[in-house]
Amino acid sequence: MSRTRDIACGVLGLALASAYYAAADAIPKSLLADEVGADGVPKALALSLSLLSALLLLRAVRVRNAADDGETQQASALQHLRALGLVALGFAYIWATPHLGYLLGIALLISATALYYGSRPGLSLVLSASGGAVFLWAMFAKMLDVQMPAGIWAHLLG
Amino acid sequence: MTEFALAWKAMTASWAVPAAFFGVFWGIIGGALPGISPSIAMALLLPFTYSLDPITAVVLLASVYVGAEYGGSIPAILIRTPGTNSAAATVLDGFEMHRRGRGGEALGISLVSGLVGGLFGLALLALLTEPLARVALAFTPPAYFGLGILGLSVIASLTGRTLVKGLIAGVLGFMVATIGTDPVSGVSRFTFGSPDLLGGIRPILIMVGLFAVSELMAQVIEPPWAHADQRTARLKLPDWATWKRMFKPHAIGCVIGSIEGVTPGAGGTIAAFLSYNEARRWSKHPEEFGHGSIEGIAAPECANNVVTGTALVPLLGLGIPGSNSAAVLLGGFLIHGLTPGPMLFERSPEVVYGLYAGLFVANIAMLLLGLVILTPCLWLVNCPKPYLMAFILALIVYAMRGFGLPFLPMVLGVVLGFLVESNYRRSLVLSGGDHAIFVQDPIALGMLVCAAAMIAVSVSRELRASRRKTGEAAP
Amino acid sequence: MTYRTRRLIGGIALGIAVIVLGATPGATQGKYPHATVTLVTHSSPGGGSDVFLRTLARYLGPRMGDNFVVSNVRGGSGASAVAKVAQAPADGSTFYATTPTYIQTTLLSKPEFGYDSLMPVVVVFLDPEVIYTRAQSPHKSLAEAVDFARRNPAKARWGAANPASLERIALERMSRMTGARVPVVSHEGGGDLMINVLNGTLDIGIGEVQEIRGQIDSGQIRLLAVLTDKRLPDFPDLPTAKEQDVNLVVTKFRGLAGPKNLPPAVLAAWEEAIQSVLADPAYKKEYAHESLVPVFMPHDQAAAFTDGFVKEVTTSLRDLGVIK
Numbered sequence: 001m002s003r004t005r006d007i008a009c010g011v012l013g014l015a016l017a018s019a020y021y022a023a024a025d026a027i028p029k030s031l032l033a034d035e036v037g038a039d040g041v042p043k044a045l046a047l048s049l050s051l052l053s054a055l056l057l058l059r060a061v062r063v064r065n066a067a068d069d070g071e072t073q074q075a076s077a078l079q080h081l082r083a084l085g086l087v088a089l090g091f092a093y094i095w096a097t098p099h100l101g102y103l104l105g106i107a108l109l110i111s112a113t114a115l116y117y118g119s120r121p122g123l124s125l126v127l128s129a130s131g132g133a134v135f136l137w138a139m140f141a142k143m144l145d146v147q148m149p150a151g152i153w154a155h156l157l158g
Numbered sequence: 159m160t161e162f163a164l165a166w167k168a169m170t171a172s173w174a175v176p177a178a179f180f181g182v183f184w185g186i187i188g189g190a191l192p193g194i195s196p197s198i199a200m201a202l203l204l205p206f207t208y209s210l211d212p213i214t215a216v217v218l219l220a221s222v223y224v225g226a227e228y229g230g231s232i233p234a235i236l237i238r239t240p241g242t243n244s245a246a247a248t249v250l251d252g253f254e255m256h257r258r259g260r261g262g263e264a265l266g267i268s269l270v271s272g273l274v275g276g277l278f279g280l281a282l283l284a285l286l287t288e289p290l291a292r293v294a295l296a297f298t299p300p301a302y303f304g305l306g307i308l309g310l311s312v313i314a315s316l317t318g319r320t321l322v323k324g325l326i327a328g329v330l331g332f333m334v335a336t337i338g339t340d341p342v343s344g345v346s347r348f349t350f351g352s353p354d355l356l357g358g359i360r361p362i363l364i365m366v367g368l369f370a371v372s373e374l375m376a377q378v379i380e381p382p383w384a385h386a387d388q389r390t391a392r393l394k395l396p397d398w399a400t401w402k403r404m405f406k407p408h409a410i411g412c413v414i415g416s417i418e419g420v421t422p423g424a425g426g427t428i429a430a431f432l433s434y435n436e437a438r439r440w441s442k443h444p445e446e447f448g449h450g451s452i453e454g455i456a457a458p459e460c461a462n463n464v465v466t467g468t469a470l471v472p473l474l475g476l477g478i479p480g481s482n483s484a485a486v487l488l489g490g491f492l493i494h495g496l497t498p499g500p501m502l503f504e505r506s507p508e509v510v511y512g513l514y515a516g517l518f519v520a521n522i523a524m525l526l527l528g529l530v531i532l533t534p535c536l537w538l539v540n541c542p543k544p545y546l547m548a549f550i551l552a553l554i555v556y557a558m559r560g561f562g563l564p565f566l567p568m569v570l571g572v573v574l575g576f577l578v579e580s581n582y583r584r585s586l587v588l589s590g591g592d593h594a595i596f597v598q599d600p601i602a603l604g605m606l607v608c609a610a611a612m613i614a615v616s617v618s619r620e621l622r623a624s625r626r627k628t629g630e631a632a633p
Numbered sequence: 634m635t636y637r638t639r640r641l642i643g644g645i646a647l648g649i650a651v652i653v654l655g656a657t658p659g660a661t662q663g664k665y666p667h668a669t670v671t672l673v674t675h676s677s678p679g680g681g682s683d684v685f686l687r688t689l690a691r692y693l694g695p696r697m698g699d700n701f702v703v704s705n706v707r708g709g710s711g712a713s714a715v716a717k718v719a720q721a722p723a724d725g726s727t728f729y730a731t732t733p734t735y736i737q738t739t740l741l742s743k744p745e746f747g748y749d750s751l752m753p754v755v756v757v758f759l760d761p762e763v764i765y766t767r768a769q770s771p772h773k774s775l776a777e778a779v780d781f782a783r784r785n786p787a788k789a790r791w792g793a794a795n796p797a798s799l800e801r802i803a804l805e806r807m808s809r810m811t812g813a814r815v816p817v818v819s820h821e822g823g824g825d826l827m828i829n830v831l832n833g834t835l836d837i838g839i840g841e842v843q844e845i846r847g848q849i850d851s852g853q854i855r856l857l858a859v860l861t862d863k864r865l866p867d868f869p870d871l872p873t874a875k876e877q878d879v880n881l882v883v884t885k886f887r888g889l890a891g892p893k894n895l896p897p898a899v900l901a902a903w904e905e906a907i908q909s910v911l912a913d914p915a916y917k918k919e920y921a922h923e924s925l926v927p928v929f930m931p932h933d934q935a936a937a938f939t940d941g942f943v944k945e946v947t948t949s950l951r952d953l954g955v956i957k
Contacts, residue, residue, distance in 0.1 A: 340796065341796060342796055344797025472828075476828075476831065476848070476853070485677060485824070489680070499850065
């Protein structure tokens with residue numbers, strides 16, 4: 001288990017290192033730059049990452065039946081998908097909030113997350129979602145004066 | 159004695175005492191909210207200080223700082239998300255303790271450690287401003303580079319058996335730190351045309367992504383453990399046996415915190431990580447670290463609160479704000495027509511001694527308010543823009559978790575990457591490209607030697623372990 | 634969805650409605666069309682532009698009968714703040730505190746919203762830049778420091794606060810102009826720079842008077858030259874760079890800009906208010922302490938001034954090979 005994981009990690013690390021190197025190489029040159037240059041340290045980082053990834057790969061290939069590092073048991077593909085669903089919720093929230101406004105957006109996020117975690121739909125859910133949303137909104141938008149999207153409401157009512 | 163008389167008069171003649179209480183209260187809230195840094199919490203109050211008298215104004219702002227440095231540990235312990243950068247080290251053992259149903263105890267330890275650190279830092283500020291200001295001046299770019307490397311070398315000992323993965327995570331973090339404006343030429347790097355990225359990615363966003371979101375995702379897989387025991391959030395102050403165990407980590411935190419605090423730009427984060435690491439090295443129970451160690455909370459929480467006092471040393475001793483928070487405090491002084499610096503002691507001693515007294519009250523207020531606030535405490539926050547980044551990162555982080563890459567090296571990479579790179583390049587500009595500058599500067603040399611020793615020990619341990627492993631596998 | 638939940642959501646929506654309506658600025662009470670005016674700066678709280686705005690707001694408030702809110706929009710070297718103001722309604726409710734930074738950033742980073750997506754309203758102050766060294770330094774004048782650099786090309790080090798700032802460009806120009814070819818070290822802000830001047834790592838630093846006031850007052854640093862056309866009234870003994878054969882003048886301005894197409898009435902209101910506030914003796918005392926030079930320029934002049942400034946910076950950036 002740990003071996004396949006290390007191999008995948010090494011391969012991805014190498015890929016990331018080369019992409020990052022290419023991006024570093026594309027940084028425009030400036031006459032204000034020093035000898036190291038804006039791309040100097042990033043390139044060194046890319047090289048270190050590829051070396052480390054290669055080392056990891058090599059070790060994983062050489063050590064055949066290495067004991068698992070004692071890390072947590074592996075989750076099944078279905079469980080991974082469930083966890084990713086939470087990220088999907090997050091993206092949906094970020095996409096919808098500029099339209100719905102922070103207050104409604106956050107209330108929906110709270111209820112959706114709670115539902116996702118398996119709480120039952122009902123009055124208590126609605127109450128905690130609206131209460132939480134009003135609390136967060138009062139805290140950020142009103143007390144701390146953080147700019148929050150007002151959503152379509154401002155157009156409809158203003 | 160005139161100093162005490164001045165301080166007493168300043169306290170009684172102004173609103174400084176209630177201001178200290180309110181400031182600490184506000185600071186704890188701001189510090190506990192990931193995304194609201196101590197300096198933002200202070201800045202939000204800055205406009206209200208116009209109408210106050212100068213002493214009340216600066217005491218209010220400085221108290222916010224005291225509260226915020228402490229407040230960052232609350233979510234670190236309760237929801238595995240540091241509220242401030244410098245509370246990241248507290249996550250390690252604080253959250254583990256909470257997971258084991260000892261959250262109240264963890265909160266108590268961080269509260270009293272913060273108090274010890276805060277009072278120690280204040281004592282240093284009040285008694286040794288002048289000599290400490292000279293320490294701040296002794297730090298040249300090569301010395302900062304050495305300091306950053308020393309901080310990064312903690313990665314080696316933090317990760318233990320998985321050194322290569324720790325280093326990979328550290329490099330990844332450093333890569334994140336290179337996003338934004340180049341420190342020497344000012345060209346933009348890895349911003350892909352987005353102006354939001356020009357200023358770089360704030361470390362706290364990475365931490366929210368790394369810790370909070372990944373924890374939420376992990377809980378989808380494993381049933382949340384909090385159901386098992388819901389009575390964990392009762393605050394429990396340390397008993398005498400605990401105090402005795404905390405003595406050594408407190409001493410370590412005080413020493414490291416005072417050095418890091420006075421060096422502008424270094425701040426509480428390096429202090430917290432280095433003292434965590436040292437506390438483990440000197441501990442009688444190093445095996446407890448990472449599994450809910452008392453010392454593992456006491457050392458970093460003490461260190462980052464020492465910084466609340468010593469970070470003001472460059473401001474009062476030299477007139478230079480050493481951190482973002484000190485810069486806001488500088489603004490508070492300026493708005494009242496006061497210019498911080500050595501002259502302030504002569505021109506407005508009542509403000510200086512009033513500030514000292516106010517900081518003392520603030521530390522006491524921190525203890526009292528902590529006792530009141532902590533029990534009903536579980537702050538969870540949300541705000542769309544920062545969380546966008548957090549959610550994007552969550553994907554990467556989820557992958558990292560899958561690959562068994564540790565998080566803390568990445569945090570160190572993100573926090574220290576810029577410090578290391580900019581001072582490395584600045585030093586080379588100074589030396590005309592000659593790397594000898596790093597061994598000619600005594601402070602830089604000392605730091606680099608310490609870092610090399612730390613890495614050497616970890617690498618040899620790793621090699622020994624892997625040899626043993628292959629030895630077992632071969633026959 | 635049950636009837637009850639629907640009613641709750643309805644209630645929340647109503648609540649939002651009430652709050653939104655309540656927050657709508659009340660109709661014109663004073664002479665200015667808005668009760669609340671947001672002043673945006675890219676500077677962090679306590680920074681140069683922030684203090685400028687907050688102090689200005691304190692004196693403007695009673696005059697214009699408005700409530701001023703200073704909003705610190707950091708990030709993107711000023712690009713985020715400019716973008717915010719450029720997209721705000723052009724009704725006089727939102728303004729941006731201009732400094733050369735927003736022009737530098739536009740030229741160097743080419744963000745979506747640059748200086749040209751804003752409309753200069755007024756220019757209020759010039760912020761004199763000075764060159765300084767530590768009190769223990771052997772250099773008594775800029776001429777001496779430059780001479781030292783020319784004779785010891787491997788030893789001299791100069792420093793500026795930020796990588797691509799006006800100050801950095803000025804020192805790079807000075808380095809080329811005098812033939813000294815000194816490396817210019819950039820920092821992360823004035824504090825960082827000051828440390829390296831005080832501990833002798835750098836021979837000279839460059840900065841605004843108000844930024845280094847504390848160190849001037851306590852005698853930690855020595856001023857070598859001021860980079861203006863004329864000597865400063867509060868430092869009559871400090872010669873200009875020109876007097877020391879270094880033909881370098883740095884114009885750092887502070888003013889206000891707004892979204893494009895501001896109504897003429899709004900512009901007129903600001904021109905009048907700024908003029909009267911500059912004449913206020915109490916305010917005068919405050920800005921004199923920071924060595925700010927009042928140079929009131931109404932909209933027309935401010936626009937022409939900004940254009941000229943852009944041309945100048947473009948030329949020097951091109952000469953240095955930073956932009957094409």
